Amino acid sequence: MNIKGSLPLLILHVLSTGPRHGYAILKEIRQGSEGVLGVAEGTLYPILHDLEQRGLIEAFEETVSGRLRRCYRLTEAGRRELDRQAAEWRRYSRAVNLLLGGAS
Amino acid sequence: MNIKGSLPLLILHVLSTGPRHGYAILKEIRQGSEGVLGVAEGTLYPILHDLEQRGLIEAFEETVSGRLRRCYRLTEAGRRELDRQAAEWRRYSRAVNLLLGGAS
DNA sequence: TGACATACCTCGGAATTCGATGTATTATGT
C-alpha cells in the first residue's frame, strides 16, 4: 500500500504541525494525502513506540473530549531527523523520476 | 539505500529501453540516477528470476564481447506491468509530496 | 440495542533488501 520506508517521515511530519495522539495521526495521513496514503494500526503503533524509544518524539497524557489519550509531540532531535528524512526523500524520489525519464 | 518496493519498477523501466544482461541493468540504474540509486547484486538477481517466473521478462543467451551472457527483454505483460507500476509510483510520490506540503 | 467510529495494543507472517561469500573471466596498470 505504501512506499516502504516513508512512514516514519510521514509521522514525524504530521507531528511537526502539532501534537497528536496515534489515531489522529492516522486520519491526518489519510486526509492529507487525499486518501492515497494509508497506515494500518498494526503498523503505526509499533513505529510510534520505536520513535519514542529513539527520542525523536515524546509522549504525554492528555484529556481529549473527556477521555485520557496518549499524545505525542516532536522533540528537537525529532525535528532534525525529520529534516534529514525529508531531504533524503526528495533526493531519492528525484533520482527515480530522473531515471524514469520524467521531469524533476 | 533504496526506497523499498521501487526496484522492480526501475528494472522493468531499464529493460524497456532495450534488452540487457543483469550487470548492465545495475550500471544503468546507478548512472541513470546520477549515482543516487544503487542495487546490490544480491538483490538484483533474485528479482530478475522472479520477474522471469512471472512472465514479465524473458531471458535469452547472447554472446557479448566474446562471452555468453544471460540477457533479458521485456514481454508484453512486462510492458503493461511497467505502466501500472510507473503510474502507482507517480500516484504515491505525489501524495507524499502533497502531505509534506511541497508542490506536485 | 445494535452498529459504527474512536482509540490503543500485540502477534505472526509476508515481502523486500542488503551484506557476505563464492566462482570465473577479461581488462588494465606496472
Add this chain to the structure above:
DNA sequence: ACATAATACATCGAATTCCGAGGTATGTCA
C-alpha cells in the same frame, strides 16, 4: 609477468518494514 580491478552470475542468512487478524474498551447515533 603479475596483481588488481572490473565484469558477470549466483545463493544464503539476516534485518527491516509493513500488513492483517485479533483483542479490549468507550462514545455516539439511530
